[in-house]
Amino acid sequence: MSQSRLRAFYIGLSTPEAEPPRRAEPVRRQSGAASLSASTSSKPIALASTEAAAALNVLLKHHKQLQDDITRAATF
Known part of the structure; x- marks a missing residue:
């Protein structure tokens, strides 16, 4: 995910090129250290x-x- 998409997500904007969430691959059962x-x-x-x-x-x-913005605003 790019920085611009993260910023857009953070401030609540929707991006048209947003990718759908990826699904995790199914876990295969293995035994011991290999697992x-x-x-x-x-x-x-x-x-x-x-x-x-x-x-x-x-x-x-x-x-x-x-x-920083709040601190500056409070000092004026």
Whole structure:
């Protein structure tokens, strides 16, 4: 998800090129260590965590900017 799409989502705008949510691939049953390594190295999970981290960064930047704006407004 691009930064502009994240910003648009954050401020409540809809984007015409927004992609529908992706479905996770079904988990195949395995036993032992193979099961653990297959579930922890899954690409959809890594992609989702990367997108979540990007979204969190955008939210933190907006939060900081809002705090600064409120502080400036309160000092006048």
